[in-house]
Each structure stands twice: as C-alpha cells, then as structure tokens.
Amino acid sequence: MRVLFRGIVAACPGCGGRGLFRRPSRRGWLRIRKACPSCGLVFERTHGHWIGAVAVNTVLSTVAILIVLVVAFVVAWPDPEVLEVLVPTVATSLVAPLAFAPISRSLWTAMVVLVLPPDDPPSVGTRPI
Ligand SMILES: [Zn+2]
Incomplete structure (x- = not known):
C-alpha cells in the first residue's frame, strides 16, 4: 500500500522521494x-x-x-438542459487527461515496481523497496 500511495502522490515508489517531474516550465509536469x-x-x-x-x-x-x-445531471434535475450537463462534462474530458498525466505515470511505475521489483539494489543511503 505504501508503494501505491507513493505513486498516487507522484513520489518515487522506491524511496518516496519527490521531484520526479521536471521543473515547472513548458510541459514540465508532463515529463518524468x-x-x-x-x-x-x-x-x-x-x-x-x-x-x-x-x-x-x-x-x-x-x-x-x-x-x-x-453530478451535473443530478444538479440539473428534474429538468436537465443539454448544455448544463454537456459543458462541464466536455470541460472535464479536456482537462482530466492532462491533470492526471503525472499521477498516471507515477502510479503506473509503482504498479510495475510492485510486480517487478528492481533487479539492482538502491544506491547507498536509501531505503530498500
Ligand atoms: Zn527514489
């Protein structure tokens, strides 16, 4: 669970270290x-x-x-308009893939580490997985 939690918070699954993504710049948070x-x-x-x-x-x-x-459908109930439901849903579909990109990469890496632990032991001064 600890390894998966590290993946969810975009930390290294091995040591929990931060800074896996390049500094904020153009497309910085997308590059691990x-x-x-x-x-x-x-x-x-x-x-x-x-x-x-x-x-x-x-x-x-x-x-x-x-x-x-x-949620948009429930909020607009009992007389939902198409735009009341469509606008937030389409906006989410545009933003969500970009917003989840870092978490997706770190979470996937954590899953891989769980299934296939690294062959080489971590370098000196770090905690083992
Ligand atoms: Zn690490």
Whole structure:
C-alpha cells in the first residue's frame, strides 16, 4: 500500500522521494525524469513501459468524466438542459487527461515496481523497496 500511495502522490515508489517531474516550465509536469533523483530508480525499464500509464490515465479520466456527468445531471434535475450537463462534462474530458498525466505515470511505475521489483539494489543511503 505504501508503494501505491507513493505513486498516487507522484513520489518515487522506491524511496518516496519527490521531484520526479521536471521543473515547472513548458510541459514540465508532463515529463518524468528517467530515474529518481534521490535513489536512482530507473522508471522506464522496457520499451513501451508508458503504455500502462496511458491506460491508468484513461481509467482515471473516465471515472472523473462519469462523476462530473452524474453530478451535473443530478444538479440539473428534474429538468436537465443539454448544455448544463454537456459543458462541464466536455470541460472535464479536456482537462482530466492532462491533470492526471503525472499521477498516471507515477502510479503506473509503482504498479510495475510492485510486480517487478528492481533487479539492482538502491544506491547507498536509501531505503530498500
Ligand atoms: Zn527514489
């Protein structure tokens, strides 16, 4: 659970270190570093590693869109207008994939670490996974 929690808060699944994403700049929060700056855990261990993060992002975004759709429908009840439901839902569908991008990557990396622990022990001075 600790490893998954670290993934949810965009921390390194191995050591809990922060700063996995490049400094805020143009597309900064979308780019995860190649390895943890604290323990050196390499995130992309195989080609196609990030396709799992895309799947996680799709699931998270879909859940967010469905929640907004239901809430908008309930708020507009008993006489819902199309725009009252459509506008917040479409806005969520545009924002959610970008907002969940960092969490999706770190959460996917945490899932991979749980299933396939790193072969190499972490560098000196870090806690083991
Ligand atoms: Zn780390």
